[in-house]
Amino acid sequence: MATNLNQQLQVPPPPDIGSAPPGYDRGFVDQSNGVLRTFFIRLTGALAALLSPQGGRHLNIPYGGFQDLTDQSATANTATVMTFDTTDFSNGIRLGKTGSPSTSRIYVDYDGLYNLQWSGQFQNSDNQLHDASVWVRKNGVDIAGTTGYVSVPNSHGGIDGHGIDAWNYFIEMNAGDYVELWWSTTNTAITLQTYAAGVTPTRPTTASIVATMTFVSNRSA
Secondary structure, eight states, X not given: OHHHHHHHTSOOOOOOOOOOOSSOOHHHHHHHHHHHHHHHHHHHHHHHHHHSTTGGGGOOOOEEEEEEOSOBOOOTTOOEEOOBOEEEEEEBEEEEEEETTEEEEXXXXXXXXXXEEEEEEEEEOSSSOEXXXXXXXXXXXXXXXXXXXXXXXXXXXXXXEEXXXXXXXXXXXXXXXXXXXXXXXXXXXXXXXXXXXBTTTTBOOBOSEEEEEEEEEOOOO
């Protein structure tokens, strides 16, 4: 069934009817109608597949997924850009270099409205609670209203305090625009931390930062 739907979603070529003869020719009319019938059957099949339940699975929508597997720190009360070292998925959305080998800029190849989601694994090595803030810049300019605040628990019982925080933004982008995630902390004891695979129970590694970006819609008129 999936194969048939994929075939239906192929763009049907324009019908090649040819030039009409000077006089009425039933054979030519029948042939022309047959060509048009084939074209509209293919077109109707493609539209039916797209408009059916779960029809969106046939669309190729821009997306990107990125993470960082290194620890990141910041000078107290100083704006610091988050960087990524791993591209998990990329289709029309990609990382751009700001200085080898670090990457922080997430570029889009198409105009539209995008959903940027992120999460950060914060760690606090101090015995007092401290705060961090995170915000978005587009093309190097802060986006108003995007700052969020995080309070990271203090260390306790000889164990560093931890907290994973996440939220998302809708951002209007032009082709070639980029966004970056920036952060600051009130104390250098706050870091974005990656962890090795755990035991008892066995569990996978932890990325310090994860970001995904997906195309939501073309821009409204």
